[in-house]
Structure formats: C-alpha cells, structure tokens
Amino acid sequence: MSYILSIETSTAICSVAIHNEGKLMANADLYLEKSHSNSLTPLIEQLLHHCDLQMKDLSAIAVSSGPGSYTGLRIGLSTAKGLCYALDIPLISISSLDSMTIQILNFHKEDNSIYIPMLDARRMEVFYKVSDRDMVEVEKMSNLILDEDSFSNYISNYKSVFLFGNGAEKGFDLLKNQSDKFILIDKVNPSAQFYGEMAFKKFKKEHFEDLAYFEPNYGKEFYSPKSKKKSFLDLNR
Incomplete structure (x- = not known):
C-alpha cells in the first residue's frame, strides 16, 4: 500500500485528498476565503480518520508547486514539509495547472x-500552461496579460482550444471573437483529488523534492507594498 496525502492551496480553495497507489480514497475541498491557516490541519485529520488511517501510514505527501496565491502556497508547503520531516517521508510537487488539465481530460x-x-493573477493577467491531450507540454507555465490576440497562434493548427480556470472565465469575452475553436469550460479549479495518478508516478520513480530547499513557483515575483505608516524610528526624527 502506498498512501499519499495531497495538499492543494494555490487558490482560495483549501483542498486535501488521500490516494492509495493513485486511486482516490477520499477528498475534501473547503471554499472559504483566507481559511487555509486555520482549516488545513483539521481537514487533514478528518480525512485520515474518515479513511481509518493514521499519520504513520502515509508513504508520501504531494503539494502544489504553484502557480497561485503566495500566502496559500506558503501555508500548504510549510504544512507538507513539517509532516514530511516528522514522518520521515518524501515530498512530491504537483503543478496546480496540471491538476486542472487532468480534470478536463477525464471528459474532453x-x-x-x-x-x-x-x-x-489580478486585472487581466493570468498564469497559464499549454498541454496536449497526452499531457505533453506544448508551452511551459508563464504569466500573460490577456488581449484579443492571445493564443491566436493555436487556432490554425488545432481543431479545438479548451480554456478553463478562473483566469479563462474572466478573459473569454476577449478571446471568443477570434474563433469558435475556443471552448470555455467553467467552474474548473485546482483540486487535490486529481493529484493521485501524477503523484503516484513520481513516487514510483522517486522524483522527490529537497525538503530543505524546495520552493513553489509563484508565477511572478511576490510584491509587498510598503506601508505608508512611519516606522518607530522615523517618528523620532
């Protein structure tokens, strides 16, 4: 038995799942803004109890490698690393974008x-990746400010261009006028329940991350605006 706990926190959804050799046993998705720090550990504990498992039964932990929310990814990774250290088990990284593509390939x-x-990624910017029906990477993960010509290079070479995720939903009105080959599939979010097959493949090949040095790919440099309040030292000037 190879029980893998998966953690997905790249968006506002806090998502966990347990797979046995790639097969889904149970999952839980919590749709609540800014809930990851308070909800993630209880969700994991509830899921383990539901599956009649204990922490010591886990073989590995899979966690989102990004892109997505800086805070969400940090919370997910710190939790995953802490468990891996405590249990002496490996860490596996999974792209949030790949977990979305797997969902669509189940039906389309x-x-x-x-x-x-x-x-x-706020305003008209998105994080994206392009893959074919076999999950072969056509264009690596990047960020892009959407306009009416975005992805036009794919129209002539493919029968259908499937767009999905909250970035696609906000930008589809710009893209749909190019061609009817663009197909929007709504309500698709990253979810830990779709990590199973990808995580188990990495587990068998021992494609593990370095617990000390692994960091998520946030998609772009994290920006924290400076506070307009003066510091304590400034007040004394």
Whole structure:
C-alpha cells in the first residue's frame, strides 16, 4: 500500500485528498476565503480518520508547486514539509495547472486539441500552461496579460482550444471573437483529488523534492507594498 496525502492551496480553495497507489480514497475541498491557516490541519485529520488511517501510514505527501496565491502556497508547503520531516517521508510537487488539465481530460480528451488552464493573477493577467491531450507540454507555465490576440497562434493548427480556470472565465469575452475553436469550460479549479495518478508516478520513480530547499513557483515575483505608516524610528526624527 502506498498512501499519499495531497495538499492543494494555490487558490482560495483549501483542498486535501488521500490516494492509495493513485486511486482516490477520499477528498475534501473547503471554499472559504483566507481559511487555509486555520482549516488545513483539521481537514487533514478528518480525512485520515474518515479513511481509518493514521499519520504513520502515509508513504508520501504531494503539494502544489504553484502557480497561485503566495500566502496559500506558503501555508500548504510549510504544512507538507513539517509532516514530511516528522514522518520521515518524501515530498512530491504537483503543478496546480496540471491538476486542472487532468480534470478536463477525464471528459474532453479529443484528438488534435490543446488544453490551456488559466489562474487569475489580478486585472487581466493570468498564469497559464499549454498541454496536449497526452499531457505533453506544448508551452511551459508563464504569466500573460490577456488581449484579443492571445493564443491566436493555436487556432490554425488545432481543431479545438479548451480554456478553463478562473483566469479563462474572466478573459473569454476577449478571446471568443477570434474563433469558435475556443471552448470555455467553467467552474474548473485546482483540486487535490486529481493529484493521485501524477503523484503516484513520481513516487514510483522517486522524483522527490529537497525538503530543505524546495520552493513553489509563484508565477511572478511576490510584491509587498510598503506601508505608508512611519516606522518607530522615523517618528523620532
């Protein structure tokens, strides 16, 4: 038995799942803004209890490698690393965008088509990646400010261009006028329940992350605006 706990916190959804050799045993998704820090550990404990498992039964932990929310990814990774250290088990990273593509391929695996998951990066910017029906990378993960010509290079070469994720939903009105080959699939979010097959493949090949040095790919440099309040030292000037 190879029980893998998966943690997905790249968006506002706090998502956990347990798989046995790639097969889903149970999952829980909590749709609550800014809840990760308070909800993640209780969700994990409840899921283990539901599956009649203990922490010591876990073989590995899979966690989102990004892109997505800086705070969400940090909370997920710190929890995963802490458990891996305590249990002496390996850490596996999974792309949030790949977890979205896997969902779509369960229902829309079509020849001569490509799949573009998009996560909202504020305003008209998105994080995205392009893959084919076999999950082969066509264009690596990047960020892009959407306009009416975005992804136009794929129209002539493919029968269908599937767009999904909250980034696709906000930008579809810009893109749909290019071609009817663009197909929007709504309500697709990163979820730990779709980590199973990818995580188990990495587990068997021992594609593990370094617990000391692994960091998520946030998609772009984290920006923290400076406070307009003066510091304590400034007040004495």
